[in-house]
């Protein structure tokens with residue numbers, strides 16, 4: 001029977017996709033993955049990817065800003081990342097007169113590049129397993145004392161590795177603290193904007209196409225890293241020169257075919273592949289549905305007002321995009337996990353785990369309590385998880401005006417101690433923030449969200465999670481009337497008044513704001529949240545983390561002969577798979593690539609998210625693709641079965657020869673559950689075909705001089 005099962009498994013594997021679950025540690029490829037990668041067609045060695053003795057691909061992959069990946073594509077510091085990763089930089093240089101978001105931006109020489117204060121590129125110098133050093137002198141310690149000692153060791157090791165600030169040294173736990181790695185980065189603070197396509201090309205399809213296949217946007221932007229004369233990091237200065245990286249990616253025009261080997265190098269942010277069944281069940285049954293319900297209400301109100309008024313459409317575009325991004329992913333997660341029977345699969349695994357530790361007394365002693373503890377702790381967490389999500393989605397992220405009270409002091413004690421010059425600085429800072437806030441604020445919209453979301457809070461949460469005055473308000477009065485009244489009476493909903501207050505801020509206003517009905521309501525909710533929800537929520541989660549650490553230790557011991565990868569934690573990882581389409585649902589088959597013809601098909605629908613500049617239409621109709629096409633067709637995007645997540649945006653997509661052929665920017669909706677459980681049949685990452693990017697730079701933007709810097713190989717048409 002066992003043999004039969006095994007045979008079925010093998011047949012199953014060869015019939016199904018080549019999907020390759022896993023985000024691998026670059027220093028451990030030799031041990032875990034390189035053989036398989038080479039069997040799948042990869043022609044380089046593990047040392048070519050990561051080495052500290054020679055230049056390797058890892059020297060060409062950076063952390064771009066705070067949450068994205070970037071790739072070096074020339075010997076003069078040219079950096080490739082996504083348009084959506086460079087978005088805020090592009091936006092910061094834009095104004096109504098000079099709208100780089102709408103029109104795109106192209107520096108026609110190095111002098112025209114634009115500096116971006118605060119933006120950095122981090123290069124990984126090295127990474128080392130420091131588990132033993134982190135656990136030094138910890139043998140006899142328990143719980144709290146153990147954590148203190150671990151933190152002490154971590155701080156000391158980080159400090160030493162930073163060499164007096166020359167490097168940024170970070171130690172991160174892997175496998176829930178069963179392992180620790182030290183990461184040493186060189187941080188370059190002078191990163192300049194070189195080019196970005198117009199949004200109509202870079203974000204073509206907008207939120208309609210977000211998370212979806214087939215996809216047609218050129219989600220790229222180009223920056224340049226600058227260094228001092230010694231090629232070392234330096235703050236922005238005119239005398240800085242383009243950084244010469246140790247390694248950069250050659251770009252291949254050879255394109256991709258089905259079953260081609262494909263690899264991503266980058267910085268995936270967070271996954272949770274080792275959760276117990278209780279956690280996955282809570283996510284499917286409660287956490288995701290709660291958050292989706294609240295966001296659906298908010299997004300619907302946004303939509304209505306955005307359709308009715310062009311001004312509101314612009315004001316709320318970014319808020320809408322931000323909120324809908326996770327909203328859409330959560331929905332995909334639920335669908336994907338249910339399709340996989342994820343909870344059932346987890347339970348089966350837990351049964352195996354139980355059988356494993358029951359084989360001897362020592363293991364039994366060590367792991368017996370894990371599963372029952374999960375049972376208890378997730379039961380404890382359940383009501384607090386709901387309250388936590390409701391407060392987050394309603395009070396802290398949902399109602400915009402609730403963001404304002406936090407700008408102002410709650411009482412006058414600190415204010416009294418401030419010097420007059422400090423007070424002036426404070427007023428200026430507040431005035432700027434207030435100004436920014438109201439630029440993207442529409443009273444009608446916000447008020448409607450306010451009423452709708454507070455009602456949900458009242459109706460859906462157990463009364464013990466709500467402050468008495470809030471409940472009373474609903475019980476004693478007509479809620480619609482009272483909520484409107486609060487909103488109308490508050491100065492927070494009066495932009496002109498608020499501007500005046502911020503410029504003349506003084507003790508009198510502190511006193512007045514204390515009595516403002518909206519401020520009062522906010523503080524009452526926040527106070528209740530901090531005291532009665534957040535504390536317990538964190539406490540239970542800390543206990544869960546402890547149990548999870550033991551559980552993980554057990555899984556590692558039980559599966560010691562299998563390849564296990566640690567959850568993503570925004571450190572450099574390698575993931576690989578094959579170029580291939582998929583079947584998203586019954587009767588539908590998706591091809592692995594898209595073309596410019598598909599863009600024209602979408603344009604023809606007249607949908608507002610599908611508009612392109614006339615110049616791109618002309619390029620299409622002239623069929624003159626500067627040699628970037630393939631058999632007369634202009635490729636745009638393609639998909640592969642690679643395990644990726646948020647943070648992989650901007651990751652170079654690398655072919656079997658180690659050349660850059662694509663740029664990762666999204667995942668297909670049907671596979672978004674891969675953060676919790678991977679499905680080789682459904683999980684696909686989406687990449688921009690580098691040839692479409694080159695067409696846009698060269699033919700559309702006329703910035704072909706940038707191509708001269710790149711190392712371009714192969715050819716198509």
Ligand code: ARG
Nearest residue numbers: 084206207210211321325666
């Ligand atoms: N879904 C992608 C990611 O998770 C892209 C988001 C930006 N694009 C958009 N249309 N909102 O980050």
